[in-house]
Amino acid sequence: MRKFMFIVMSIVGAVVLFNDVVLAMDLQSGQYDNENKGIYLGTQLGYANLNYDDGMLTGDPNISSVGSVDKTGAALRLFFGYQFNQYIATELGVVALPKVKFNDITYNGISGISESFNQTIVDLVAKGILPLKYNFSLYGKAGVASVLRDDVEVSAGGTTTKANNSDTKTVPVLGAGVSYNFTQHVAADLSYMRYFGSGDLKPVDLGLLGISYLF
Numbered sequence: 001m002r003k004f005m006f007i008v009m010s011i012v013g014a015v016v017l018f019n020d021v022v023l024a025m026d027l028q029s030g031q032y033d034n035e036n037k038g039i040y041l042g043t044q045l046g047y048a049n050l051n052y053d054d055g056m057l058t059g060d061p062n063i064s065s066v067g068s069v070d071k072t073g074a075a076l077r078l079f080f081g082y083q084f085n086q087y088i089a090t091e092l093g094v095v096a097l098p099k100v101k102f103n104d105i106t107y108n109g110i111s112g113i114s115e116s117f118n119q120t121i122v123d124l125v126a127k128g129i130l131p132l133k134y135n136f137s138l139y140g141k142a143g144v145a146s147v148l149r150d151d152v153e154v155s156a157g158g159t160t161t162k163a164n165n166s167d168t169k170t171v172p173v174l175g176a177g178v179s180y181n182f183t184q185h186v187a188a189d190l191s192y193m194r195y196f197g198s199g200d201l202k203p204v205d206l207g208l209l210g211i212s213y214l215f
Contacts, residue, residue: 036086041079042212044191048075048097050119051202057102057115067104074098075206083214087129091141095121097204113156121195121204122146123173135182141175145195147204169198177208185214 054066075098081091101116125143132138147169151162177191188211197203 037083038215040081040083040089040212040214042081042210044077044079044189044208044210046075046077046206046208048073049205050097050100051197051205052100052102054102056200056202057105062108063105064109065104065106066102068102070099070101070103072098075208077206077208077210079212081127086131089127089129091123091125091127093121093123093125095123095204095206097121110156113154115152115154117152118150119201119204120148120150122148123195125173125175135180137179137181139177139179139189139191141173141177141191141193143173144170145173146170147195147198147201149201167199167201169201171196171198171201187212187214 050071052069052071054069057063057066076096077093079091079093081089083089097119099116099118101114103114104111105113105115107113123143123145125141128140130138149167151164151166154161154163173193173195175191175193177189179187179189181187188209191206191208191210193206193208195204195206
């Protein structure tokens with residue numbers, strides 16, 4: 001947790017420093033516009049791939065096979081941010097992911113077993129924005145994320161038990177997208193985000209379509 005907070009504070013400090021430099025340049029050129037700054041809120045819906053495969057379990061000598069792995073599905077990201085100017089913002093997001101499920105596991109000759117778990121992501125990113133013509137803009141994101149995996153649920157013979165093996169890892173995150181401003185306050189965006197893996201937590205890929213409101 002201390003390492004995560006150190007990384008978070010380092011990113012925030014870098015964002016603030018870069019913002020001061022950009023702000024000074026804008027003031028000198030007379031291009032700074034207060035309408036490009038403020039708090040914003042938004043939501044994104046899309047498709048997630050959690051990139052798990054049967055290799056996560058078949059390394060166990062007691063497990064001879066895994067029928068299939070459910071690792072994709074709908075994802076939801078809610079975010080809160082602050083836009084310093086037309087070039088840079090910082091953003092805090094929470095991502096709800098589809099459940100991962102390993103189906104028809106054969107353990108010591110016994111089949112029909114399944115294992116499943118949920119993952120949630122909390123991310124903090126710096127956002128660089130490149131304004132284009134016709135209300136479009138491109139953007140890139142970079143930061144850190146905390147990936148939280150719940151206890152694994154094991155189902156066999158109609159009985160479900162939970163294993164006490166939840167896990168949390170801090171990983172880097174990168175993203176890129178394009179946005180369109182309908183008004184000075186309302187924008188839609190299409191983006192891709194990659195949360196890198198760590199240990200037995202696999203990388204997460206997100207394709208998202210979202211809408212946001214700048215106050």
